[in-house]
Amino acid sequence: MNKQKKRxxxxxxLYGIFIxxxxxxxxxxxxxxxxxxVWTYAEEYEASQITPTIEAYMDGLRENLLSAGVVETIKxxxxxxxxxxxxxxVVLDMLQGELSYSRGASQDPSTxxxxxxxxxxxxxxxxxxxxxxxxxxxxxxDMLPWKVLKDEFYFDGFYTGLTVTVPxxxxxxxxxxxxxxxAITQTGIxxxxxxxxxxEFPNLPxxxxxxxxxxxGHIQPVILDRHGVETVIDxxxxxxxxxxxxxxxxxxxxxxxxxxxxxxxxxxxxxVQDMTYLYQLLRxxxxxxSDLDVRLHQAIDGQYGYSHxxxxxxxxxxxxxxxxxxxxxxxxxxxxxxxxxxxAGTQYVDRNFLITCVDSGGDIRALTVEDY
Numbered sequence: 001m002n003k004q005k006k007r008x009x010x011x012x013x014l015y016g017i018f019i020x021x022x023x024x025x026x027x028x029x030x031x032x033x034x035x036x037x038v039w040t041y042a043e044e045y046e047a048s049q050i051t052p053t054i055e056a057y058m059d060g061l062r063e064n065l066l067s068a069g070v071v072e073t074i075k076x077x078x079x080x081x082x083x084x085x086x087x088x089x090v091v092l093d094m095l096q097g098e099l100s101y102s103r104g105a106s107q108d109p110s111t112x113x114x115x116x117x118x119x120x121x122x123x124x125x126x127x128x129x130x131x132x133x134x135x136x137x138x139x140x141x142d143m144l145p146w147k148v149l150k151d152e153f154y155f156d157g158f159y160t161g162l163t164v165t166v167p168x169x170x171x172x173x174x175x176x177x178x179x180x181x182x183a184i185t186q187t188g189i190x191x192x193x194x195x196x197x198x199x200e201f202p203n204l205p206x207x208x209x210x211x212x213x214x215x216x217g218h219i220q221p222v223i224l225d226r227h228g229v230e231t232v233i234d235x236x237x238x239x240x241x242x243x244x245x246x247x248x249x250x251x252x253x254x255x256x257x258x259x260x261x262x263x264x265x266x267x268x269x270x271x272v273q274d275m276t277y278l279y280q281l282l283r284x285x286x287x288x289x290s291d292l293d294v295r296l297h298q299a300i301d302g303q304y305g306y307s308h309x310x311x312x313x314x315x316x317x318x319x320x321x322x323x324x325x326x327x328x329x330x331x332x333x334x335x336x337x338x339x340x341x342x343x344a345g346t347q348y349v350d351r352n353f354l355i356t357c358v359d360s361g362g363d364i365r366a367l368t369v370e371d372y
Contacts, residue, residue: 049146050112050128050146053128053145053146053147053148054101054114054126054128054146057126057148057151058099058100058101061099061116062099065092065095065096066088066091066092069151069152069153070091070153071084071088073152073153073154073155074087074088074091074155074216077155077156077214078214079214079215079216080177080214081174081175081177081212081214081215081219082175082215082216086175086216087216090158090216090217091155091158091216093217094118094158094216094217095118095123097118097119098118098119099116099117099118100117101114101115101116101117101126102114102115102117103115104125106127110129110130111127111128111129111149112127112128112129112146113125113126113127113128114126114127114128116151116153121157121158122157123153123154123155123157123158124151124152124153124154125151125152126148126150126151126152127148127149127150127151128146128147128148128149129146129147129149130144130145130146130147131144131145131146131147132144155216158216158217159213159214159215159216160215160216160217160218160219161211161212161213161214161215162174162210162211162212162213162215162219162221163185163209163210163211164209164210164221164223164233165186165189165207165208165209165210166207166208166210166223166233167205167206167207167208167225167226167242168187168205168206168207168208169205169226170223170224170225170226170231170242171223171224171228172210172221172222172223172224173221173222173223173224174212174215174219174221174222175219179210179212183210183211183212184208184209184210185209185210185211186208186209187206187208187209188206188208189206189207189208189209190204190206190207191204191205191206191207191239191242191243192238192239193238193239193240193243193323194239194323194325197325197331197356201325201326201327201329203326203327204325204326205242205243205326207239207242240323243323243324244324245322246322246324246330250322250359251319251322253359253364254319254322254330254332254357254359254364255319257285257332257357257364258317258319258332258334258336258355259316259317260285261282261285261355261366262314262317262334262336262353263314263317263336264278264281264282264285265282265285265336265369266312266314266336266338266349266351267281267282267312267314267338268281268282268296268299270309270312270338270340270349271309272309272310272311272312272340275299275300276300279296279297279300282296284363284365285364285365285366286365286366286367287358287365287366287367290366290367290368291367291368292366292367292368292369309340309341309342310341310342310343311340311341312338312339312340312341313338313339313340314336314337314338315336315337315338315339315349316336316337317334317335317336317337318334318335318336319332319333319334320333320334320335321333325356328358328359328360328361329356329357329358329359330356330357330358330359331354331355331356331357332353332354332355332356332357333352333353333354334352334353334355335350335351335352335353336349336350336351336353337349337350337351351371352371352372353369353370353371353372354369354370354372355368355369355370356368356369356370
């Protein structure tokens with residue numbers, strides 16, 4: 001009987017061990033099933049989120065900025081002043097800045113749209129949609145992953161325009177191409193330093209404005225002067241920089257004229273002698289019936305018989321500048337000094353003149369005189 005009890009007790013132990021092992025096996029299997037379930041859920045949930053997809057797209061875009069889509073977009077855009085390669089290089093350089101994206105509005109609720117940004121400039125758009133083709137592969141079909149449905153690029157914001165104003169006999173070259181009249185948007189612009197003379201001298205030089213669009217990046221134009229020599233316009237200077245200086249021979253003749261004219265003009269103004277006599281001395285240096293001639297006769301009529309000066313001494317004249325107006329006309333900038341003796345005592349005269357004159361080749365004569 002004791003033997004029977006021992007057998008029963010031994011069988012019970014083995015049975016208990018079997019049950020325990022079986023329970024552990026079932027628990028382990030359940031654990032692995034649950035782990036696989038949880039792990040798969042986590043993976044599919046992560047794939048169903050949109051942020052990793054757009055981030056992966058941006059990483060790829062940064063690694064290959066000149067992707068096929070970007071290149072084809074650039075080629076399809078007008079850029080007559082630049083080659084495809086030049087445009088690609090400019091766009092690539094401009095896209096080296098910080099790239100980012102922002103959520104945009106989509107008319108289709110099943111898609112998500114993101115604007116592509118370089119700094120603050122929008123240069124494209126990417127559209128994401130749920131990937132229905134993966135539905136049969138998923139444990140949780142409702143958590144479809146996102147995919148890039150399409151992307152598009154537009155670089156209008158990278159375009160720049162070029163506007164430059166130059167003398168009408170200058171030329172402008174952009175990327176090796178000489179601009180023609182079709183690029184001129186304004187003509188007849190007056191030189192600022194000659195503004196007061198245009199009414200009397202309509203053939204004075206003028207400026208024109210060139211304007212071109214659809215240039216990628218910022219292009220510095222090449223400006224050629226009237227002789228075809230490359231030059232640079234100084235924005236801090238007035239339009240006198242466009243007026244060529246006269247030759248040495250002309251300047252020497254103008255200097256001689258300046259001295260002779262100022263000597264007689266100051267003597268006339270001082271009225272040291274008979275005004276009619278002083279006018280005759282000045283007459284060879286003025287254009288008859290000109291504005292200056294009329295004013296001289298008015299002075300004679302107003303001061304005839306009066307002598308305000310008992311002595312006159314001409315100090316000299318200094319020629320500062322000669323500005324050609326074309327057709328033999330010039331503006332002379334000159335200063336002159338003199339000393340006069342009047343009832344009030346000795347007077348020192350120091351005057352600055354702008355003299356408009358005409359050079360006939362035989363002599364030089366003044367039309368107007370302006371103090372400044």
